[in-house]
Amino acid sequence: xxxxxxxxxxxxxxxxxxxxxxxxxxxxxxxxxxxxxxxxxxxxxxxxxxxxxxxxxxxxxxxxxxxxxxx
Numbered sequence: 001x002x003x004x005x006x007x008x009x010x011x012x013x014x015x016x017x018x019x020x021x022x023x024x025x026x027x028x029x030x031x032x033x034x035x036x037x038x039x040x041x042x043x044x045x046x047x048x049x050x051x052x053x054x055x056x057x058x059x060x061x062x063x064x065x066x067x068x069x070x071x
Contacts, residue, residue, distance in 0.1 A: 017069070024062055031055050 035055050039048050 028059070028062070031058065 032055070035051050039051060042048055042051075
C-alpha cells in the first residue's frame, strides 16, 4: 500500500514540476517581450529601473530554484 502512495506522489510531483516549467517559460518570454517593447517607449528612468530590476530578480530566483531542484 505504501508503494502505491509513493508512486502516486512521484507522478504528481513530476506533473507539478512540468507545470512550473511551462509557467516559467511563458512568464519569462512575456516579461522579455513586455520589457523590450515597454522600455523602448518609456521615458521615465525610474520605471525602466524597476522593470529591468524586477525581471533580473525573477530570473535569479528561477536560476536558484532550478539549481536547488536539480541538486
